[in-house]
Amino acid sequence: MNTKAKGREGGYNCVVCIKQVPDTKKVTGEAMKADGTINRAALPAIFNPEDRNALEAALRVKEMYGGTVTAIAMGLPAACAILREALMCGADKAYLVTDRKAAGSDTLATSYILSCAVRKFNPDLVFCGRQAIDGDTAQTGPQIAEKLDFAAITYLEDIEMDGDFAIATRDIGTGVEKDRVKLPALFTVTEKFGELRPYEVRRVMKYKKAKAPVENGGVALEGDFAIGQLSCDDIGAEADRCGFAGSPTNVNKIVSVVLAGGDYKEVAATDEGVKALVDELVADHTIG
């Protein structure tokens, strides 16, 4: 991490997209409905783990270089729980994007709606968790970047700022890659990003009282205690690109795949033997 001197005047406007997900670690028999979608009622709802890392990344940028952190969650009013948690962690503002029209959105529609919301805040940096533990697609972040025409940096492990550029450290599996990227840019963040900060008890005491209008009889609370609320109309999202209407994905069926060892084959420990194995693996597309 570098010094503040390498930031810029006024710091950076960071937006973090967070999602409330069913705690899939606690999956039981009733976790899946007959239509292949998740039975959210059977599982406790939590802050998607890698979104905590995304929030951490934004808070670090703010801590080091100044600026603001805004958390956005799309979902049912219950998702306000994780917006409160984001505020307790250190986010300055929180917004719930909620609308009946958004129901049933796949990653395409979700990324469209979130991109409309994010655009409203005119951010320098957008952070998303690499993927959510319910869908595991890892598509939403990059799709938001595409729609906003931002550079997309996936698998973020560390970040420093240098004026109008970010220097991003990415996990590429076999090592790391450092990218210098012009802002605005979007980053998807992995669990390897740093050490999560604990909740600050004073903020917990304060922001437990934060509410969105939908939780408060339609009335917005005052000042810091207000969680913003945005509908599809508020963010200028077109109805036919939201929800079921905007979602081409159909879950055909869900299969429980159990990986198990099968047959084995001995390969001669010679150059020829290894070459033959590689050729075979390339031919059946296991590698290459």
Place this chain on the structure above:
Amino acid sequence: MSNFYRDNSDIEKTIDALDLSEVAELCEEGFRFAKEYDFAPADAADAIDNYKRALDVCGDISGNRIAPTAEETDKVGNILNEDGTVTYAPGIALAIKLFGKSGLSGATIPYYLGGLNMPCVVLTACNDIVSRADASLMNIFGLQGIAETINQFASEEIKKEYVPKLCNGTYTGAMVLTEPDAGSDLQSVKTSAYQDENGNWFVNGVKRFITNGCGDVLLVLARTEPEFSDGRGLSCLLVEKCPQVKVRRLEHKLGINGSPTCELVFNNAPAKLIGQRKRGLITYVMSLMNGARVGISAQGTGIAEAAYRAARDYAASRKQFGVTIDSFPALRELLSEMSVELQASRLLAYYSSKCVDLEMGLTKKFDSLKGSPEAQNVRKRMKTYAAFNKMLTPMAKYYASELSMRASNGAVAVLGGSGYMKDYPVERYLRDARITTIYEGTSQLQVVAAIAGVMAGLYRDVVADVLEGVTLDANLASAKAEIDALLDDVDSAVAYVKDHPEGKLYHDLHARQLVDGAITAIMAALLVRFAAKYAEKAPALDYWLKTKFTTVRAELQKAKSGFIASVTDFEKLAPAVPAAD
């Protein structure tokens, strides 16, 4: 990994059973802070909800972040560098950072100094949770008494300089009391302090066994009045880490390896006087020590919790003779005993903390009410709790620390050969537990501290206080009758000891049995209160009445036996060891 608050519902239940509404109101001074701070609670329910949320944060840090580091911390310990600085084990350094950032390092400190203004009972619960994760960390996390002492007794200027930094983890502190020749007997402290012509204080001397002596803020007990050779010559001075203070040695200990135990040399170290001269030992250190004892009652409880869980889990999965070993009656007995004693220990630790909160809160309220008609009543209650605390704090420390040894010893027994190996944490629990009956006053000294209250029959008032407002159904009423019968037995043993012709000798010899009798009755009352709120706790109460009452009555019989041979026939019973050739 799990959240050590959320996965242990007994913590919340204990808090709810004790009802902290009055504590919250006193702590928040009638909730006047809500106007000044947007995070301060508006009423008792809001405050108690905050307490639980603070514990939730503590449970998250302890369970998810610190517990996984405990084994490594135990193994690597702390390192004394050549330049006299100390490098903490990585897990300890992480914990200091996380607890500082969360604000929990200033749990009981007022808002304006950067704290959370929470009652002692919340700190006790935090210490319970932290100790389950890593008992050695509690010795640093639990040193909040340093900030409390500065807050209570130092000048506003010193408070503002040090307390906020102790709350946010920038600083850690140490209470610097013990010397090579002044352990339990602190009156003989030799470390001295003098003032130069400009009124600046300087400290000289050697201190030993100083927990976290490498910390930034040292509260040093030193002799400022050479003309007094006893406690009246001692004052409390604040020394900030500086080149004139050297850590000369880190002790190699049996347990709590994450806690750096330092030998410190002060060589004309600049110091600031805390409060008034001559009151160092008599007022400030006694207050500090009482707080530390409350802390150990939580530490012992937390270690017992960790030990119980390891043992209970292992017994449920380990198969011998074709069945899991938890199906054997002897193990069921051992584990039931551990669990019931653990619940009782937590109740006493939290209840005694609550009484500390009531004493402190009522004292503050009395000061603000002076002269009004209500003041006399407040003063009366304040005095009641002050008297309770003189007895209850040492009782809680004594019971929990002894329990932590029994429970961790029992856990090693349940795990058998595996328990003796370093592959399981229970041997660490046993090593960590061992210190708890020694420091902040040995068990024998806790008995000495508690016995005056017992001789005065104070346990009856405590039992009445515990049961006040509790609705008793038929079963609980019969439990209450059993408690009354035990109280009669304790009374009778107390009377016997009082009247014994051997006087002080007999009194000293049998004080422990009397204290045990009183503790057993008080615990029973707490369990009645617990069972009145949570029906599922009825078996624990019943177990207590059926087993503990029997054994403690045998102890009380011992007190009434008139038998003093261990003193009079000492040389025969415990022959002197012959000199080596």
